[in-house]
Amino acid sequence: MFTGKKMAYQKVxxxxxxxxxSQYLDNDDLQATALxxxxxxxxxxxESGFDQFQLDxxxxxxxxxxxxxxxxxxxxxxxxxxxGRFQRLQEESDYITHYTRSAPKSNRCxxxxxxxxxxxxxxxxxxxxxxxxxxxTNCPSDTPSSGTVDPQLYQEILxxxxxxxxxxxxxxxxxxxKSEDDMEISKKIKTQWTSxxxxxxxxxxxxxxxxxxxxxxxxxxxxxxxxxxxxxGQPCSEEARKDSSQDLLxxxxxxxxxxxxxxxxxxxxxxxxxxxxxxxKIKNVTNQIALLKLGKLPLLYKLSLLEKAGxxxxxxxxxxxxxxxxxxxxxxxxxxSLNPGGDPSTPGYPSVDGSFRQSRSNLTSxxxxxxxxxxxxxxxxxxxxxxxxxxxxPLELPNNEVRVVSMQVQTVKKLKTVTNVVGYVMGxxxxxxxxxxxxHHHTAHSYNGQEWASSTAIITAxxxxxxSKVKRGWRPDRTIVFCSWGGTAFGxxxxxxxxxxxxxxxxxNVVAYISIHSPLRGNSSxxxxxxxxxxxxxxxxxxxxxxxxxxxxxxxxxxxxxxGDADYFINHLGVPIVQFAYEDIKALEGPSFLSEALxxxxxxxxxxxxxxxxLHETITKLSGEVILQIANEPVLPFNAIDIALExxxxxxxxxxxxxxxxxxxxxxxxxxxxxxSDEMRPANDPKERxxxxxxxxxxxxxxxxxxxxxxxxxxxxxxxxxYHLDEKTSRxxxxxxxxxxxxxxxxNETLQEALSEVxxxxxxxxxxxxxxxxxxxSVLDGKx
Numbered sequence: 001m002f003t004g005k006k007m008a009y010q011k012v013x014x015x016x017x018x019x020x021x022s023q024y025l026d027n028d029d030l031q032a033t034a035l036x037x038x039x040x041x042x043x044x045x046x047e048s049g050f051d052q053f054q055l056d057x058x059x060x061x062x063x064x065x066x067x068x069x070x071x072x073x074x075x076x077x078x079x080x081x082x083x084g085r086f087q088r089l090q091e092e093s094d095y096i097t098h099y100t101r102s103a104p105k106s107n108r109c110x111x112x113x114x115x116x117x118x119x120x121x122x123x124x125x126x127x128x129x130x131x132x133x134x135x136x137t138n139c140p141s142d143t144p145s146s147g148t149v150d151p152q153l154y155q156e157i158l159x160x161x162x163x164x165x166x167x168x169x170x171x172x173x174x175x176x177x178k179s180e181d182d183m184e185i186s187k188k189i190k191t192q193w194t195s196x197x198x199x200x201x202x203x204x205x206x207x208x209x210x211x212x213x214x215x216x217x218x219x220x221x222x223x224x225x226x227x228x229x230x231x232x233g234q235p236c237s238e239e240a241r242k243d244s245s246q247d248l249l250x251x252x253x254x255x256x257x258x259x260x261x262x263x264x265x266x267x268x269x270x271x272x273x274x275x276x277x278x279x280x281k282i283k284n285v286t287n288q289i290a291l292l293k294l295g296k297l298p299l300l301y302k303l304s305l306l307e308k309a310g311x312x313x314x315x316x317x318x319x320x321x322x323x324x325x326x327x328x329x330x331x332x333x334x335x336x337s338l339n340p341g342g343d344p345s346t347p348g349y350p351s352v353d354g355s356f357r358q359s360r361s362n363l364t365s366x367x368x369x370x371x372x373x374x375x376x377x378x379x380x381x382x383x384x385x386x387x388x389x390x391x392x393x394p395l396e397l398p399n400n401e402v403r404v405v406s407m408q409v410q411t412v413k414k415l416k417t418v419t420n421v422v423g424y425v426m427g428x429x430x431x432x433x434x435x436x437x438x439x440h441h442h443t444a445h446s447y448n449g450q451e452w453a454s455s456t457a458i459i460t461a462x463x464x465x466x467x468s469k470v471k472r473g474w475r476p477d478r479t480i481v482f483c484s485w486g487g488t489a490f491g492x493x494x495x496x497x498x499x500x501x502x503x504x505x506x507x508x509n510v511v512a513y514i515s516i517h518s519p520l521r522g523n524s525s526x527x528x529x530x531x532x533x534x535x536x537x538x539x540x541x542x543x544x545x546x547x548x549x550x551x552x553x554x555x556x557x558x559x560x561x562x563x564g565d566a567d568y569f570i571n572h573l574g575v576p577i578v579q580f581a582y583e584d585i586k587a588l589e590g591p592s593f594l595s596e597a598l599x600x601x602x603x604x605x606x607x608x609x610x611x612x613x614x615l616h617e618t619i620t621k622l623s624g625e626v627i628l629q630i631a632n633e634p635v636l637p638f639n640a641i642d643i644a645l646e647x648x649x650x651x652x653x654x655x656x657x658x659x660x661x662x663x664x665x666x667x668x669x670x671x672x673x674x675x676x677s678d679e680m681r682p683a684n685d686p687k688e689r690x691x692x693x694x695x696x697x698x699x700x701x702x703x704x705x706x707x708x709x710x711x712x713x714x715x716x717x718x719x720x721x722x723y724h725l726d727e728k729t730s731r732x733x734x735x736x737x738x739x740x741x742x743x744x745x746x747x748n749e750t751l752q753e754a755l756s757e758v759x760x761x762x763x764x765x766x767x768x769x770x771x772x773x774x775x776x777x778s779v780l781d782g783k784x
Contacts, residue, residue: 153474154628158621160465163613166620169457170606170613174450176442182486185441186419189484192460193423197467198482201423206351206497208343208418209360210490211256213249214410218369220315222379223262223404232333233374251333252411253316253368254490255344261313261367262406265379267291267397270591271302273740276309287312289407291376291397294318295591297725298561298716299336301737303364313367313407317376318597321392324586334370334597338363339491340715341567342500350501367409370597379403418487420494425470427479427631433698434509435631436481436575437462437623438495438565439516440488450606451518456484458516458616462624476631478511485565488517489598495565499572506573511702512630515579517564519619521595522584523609526618528557531576532646532722533638533704534626535559538578541625559646559723561733563595571719574706576638580622582615592726634694638701640769641676644669646722647762650732656739657755664762671769675700679776693776700772707765710734710757721761732758 176185186203194201219236221228228236231251266283268290269275279285290311292302295318306314316336342348345357373395380397397403421441427433439455463482487493499506512534530538535557542557562579569575587594610616629637647665651658679697705722713719714737725733734754742748 153632154625157465157469157628158624160468161461161617161620161624163617165464166457166461166616167607167613169460170450170453170616173453173456182442183417183419186421186484186486189421189441189456189460190423193421193463193482196460196464197471198423198463199426201421204420204422204498204501205417206343206420206494206501207415208351208487208493208497209345209357209413210416210487210493211254211339211362211411211413213252214258214412215249216410217249218252218410219408220369220371220375220379221406221408223406227378229375229378231369231371231375233372233378250335251370251372252335252409253370254335254337254411255339255363256368256409256411257362257365258409258411259367260406260408261287261289263287263289263312263404265289265291265315265397265403265405266311267380268306269293269396270296271306272297273305276305280309286310289313289315289405291315291379292317293322293395294336294597295322295594298593299596300338300340300716301714302716303338303366303368304715307364307366311366313409314369315376315379315405315407316368316370317373317395318594319395320373321394322590322594324584324590332599333372334599335489336368336370336596336598337489337491338368339493341492342496343493344491346497348500350497352501361413367407369407369409379405418494418497420486420498421484422481422498424479424481425466425476427477428475429477430695431479432509433478433511433702434481434506435478435512435514435627436483436510436569437514437516437627438483438485440485440494440565451520452488454520454606454616455516455518458519458620458623459484461616461620462627465624476628477634478631480627480631483565488565492565492567496568499568503572506569506575510569510573510575511636511698513566513569513575513577514623514627514630515562515564515566515577516619516623517562517566517579517581518595519581520606520609520615522582522587523615525583525585525588527581527583527588528622529560529562529577529579529581530557531570531578531705532559532642533640533701534576534578535642536639537626537629537637541622541629556727558727560592560726561718561723570723571709574703574709574720576702576705578623578626580619582610582619588727592728635680636698636701638704639676640672640680640701640704641669643704643722643765644672647765649730653731655731655735657751661755661759661762664759664766668762668766668769671766671773675769675773678773696775700768704765704768707768708761710761721758734758 173185173188176188190201190203217230219228219230221236230236266279266285266288268279270293271290276285288311290306290313292306292314294316299316303314318334340363343351344360344363345351346355347358349355351357376395380395380401380403424434437459439459440452441456442452459482466480483495483498485492485494485498488495526542528538528542538557564579566577566579570577644665647668648662651661651665679693680701705720708722709719710721711719713721713734717725717733717737721732721734723733724730725736729736732754735751735758738748738751738754742751
């Protein structure tokens with residue numbers, strides 16, 4: 001499945017199976033065990049003096065009198081199934097009558113024969129219980145799990161997850177970090193997943209266009225003094241290059257334009273629309289170099305504004321005041337990717353053999369170069385950002401001063417193979433419904449720090465716990481697909497290519513995506529992100545986890561844009577997602593989108609944040625419980641009303657031109673409430689549950705968010721409008737952007753287009769719920 005060899009599943013219909021039969025239980029060992037038990041029972045009967053029941057004889061046996069008893073041999077034919085003879089005898093309701101139909105002439109013989117029959121019945125009953133107990137405890141159960149879900153099942157699986165095992169796995173992965181070829185790490189993951197019992201673990205490779213750093217590092221030269229600096233702020237000298245050659249090379253913007261530009265540096269702060277309007281009133285920005293802070297808005301969006309304004313280059317940095325006091329990024333270099341997703345040479349279609357490749361060496365006309373805060377301080381002749389009283393002074397270029405620099409950006413493009421590792425556990429009753437669990441692994445020529453090792457160690461720990469239960473005969477109702485993505489740092493290339501490759505299958509069959517992208521970015525606050533339809537489930541799991549811990553701070557669960565490979569599933573498939581991660585609470589208070597920068601973090605950093613790996617264990621168990629519940633509950637644990645409430649909340653406040661949107665949102669809520677009460681509530685009652693209605697209901701639930709995919713969004717913005725830009729924004733992001741864009745204009749087509757997109761999305765969702773209700777009602781009318 002999804003590996004190039006197995007392209008799809010055949011749906012297994014539980015109703016078509018013979019009773020008591022399962023494809024996973026028909027094995028030679030089980031049959032041999034059952035037949036051996038049958039042989040032992042027959043032998044014991046013979047030793048007990050009942051050899052008169054010879055099955056190869058057709059003659060009736062005398063019972064000590066001239067009159068015979070007619071034995072019904074059909075009831076004691078040799079068993080041909082693993083159930084054995086004695087279970088079959090017990091199942092015969094008229095078993096005793098076969099042996100007592102004719103009254104004996106001798107009371108003594110009658111008493112003896114009755115005594116014998118009583119002994120036989122008692123022996124059969126006792127041995128039947130013994131055999132049943134043996135089969136139940138030693139053989140896999142073929143009972144589908146969709147009937148009733150044991151509440152202890154999930155905890156039985158999750159209790160085997162231990163922090164010490166995750167730590168060992170993490171350290172083993174870190175040893176491979178220095179490899180310049182990610183195939184070594186991919187092979188390690190594939191070997192480990194296969195050894196744990198995961199099914200059909202395969203490599204899925206794509207040849208893609210990567211933009212890599214040039215062997216000679218980029219430079220920034222001050223025209224006034226002629227001083228040359230590397231991106232980390234160190235002088236351009238051979239000695240500096242040798243001391244930090246890797247950091248110098250990997251401080252770059254993938255898919256930037258390359259070349260040399262000498263121009264004035266203009267401080268545009270965060271590059272917001274208001275910043276640019278203010279600057280353009282006082283300066284000519286054409287072909288100048290923007291000094292840009294990372295954060296507050298998606299980088300791709302801010303670069304699009306700068307490009308439209310006429311800038312020729314960008315020096316990108318992170319202001320130390322935007323980071324917690326414990327972090328000192330002054331000399332840190334970082335990498336960013338300007339790729340919105342997938343292989344740039346095959347936009348919108350997979351990079352398989354024979355695909356046409358477009359000639360796209362860069363994705364912007366701007367020369368973009370990430371630089372350290374220390375270099376910015378030198379450019380603006382500023383002292384340290386923090387003063388004596390520990391107050392932070394943001395880095396700013398004085399308005400009355402002119403700085404001219406020459407920036408040189410050097411990169412190379414190469415076709416490289418990106419490898420995904422994919423394996424799965426086949427579902428028992430709905431194998432054509434997939435829960436995808438995604439982590440990512442290290443890719444050469446990129447900055448991933450050690451987060452990829454945390455990500456991989458966590459997903460492997462859950463696989464180990466899950467497969468220990470699967471090996472004992474249990475299976476989830478739905479298929480769970482495990483993926484370790486390659487090329488994440490360059491724009492989620494591995495996940496995008498795989499998604500484009502199997503798009504038709506995924507659109508129909510994917511139920512949810514569980515992201516394990518960067519599970520540990522801090523250690524002070526658990527920060528779950530979930531689709532509106534899954535927020536209630538995440539709250540339940542988090543609260544349950546809190547009852548088992550001494551300290552449990554209030555957790556805010558939101559639907560916001562996140563980094564990582566969930567991007568394709570959110571924005572192109574409309575799939576509900578869940579992600580658990582620990583953050584630094586101070587970092588959450590700062591500007592959003594700082595995580596777009598990828599730093600070269602030391603291997604010990606993860607262990608410094610979580611030395612006992614208890615936080616890793618918590619993330620594994622929380623993610624695992626959500627995976628198990630979505631994979632195994634008869635009715636998908638999605639909430640339709642929460643989507644309608646989210647839409648209404650996005651329209652609150654003083655917003656212009658939203659009266660039509662509010663009216664449509666009200667109708668959406670009414671339809672969602674009817675759907676929830678008329679269909680979902682009865683379906684969750686096992687007494688009222690019908691398999692065909694459950695399947696129809698789940699098909700509606702898994703596609704609820706697809707209505708909110710707009711055709712086009714501003715660069716860097718999600719196409720799925722249910723997600724906010726950040727936790728500080730509670731409105732539809734495309735409307736926020738459109739309102740900012742049209743402020744100076746009396747009327748603006750951009751705003752009208754955005755309003756229309758939102759209106760059509762809400763209307764589509766309302767029609768979707770109403771159509772679902774109509775289908776259910778027509779089915780009921782047909783039956784009546």
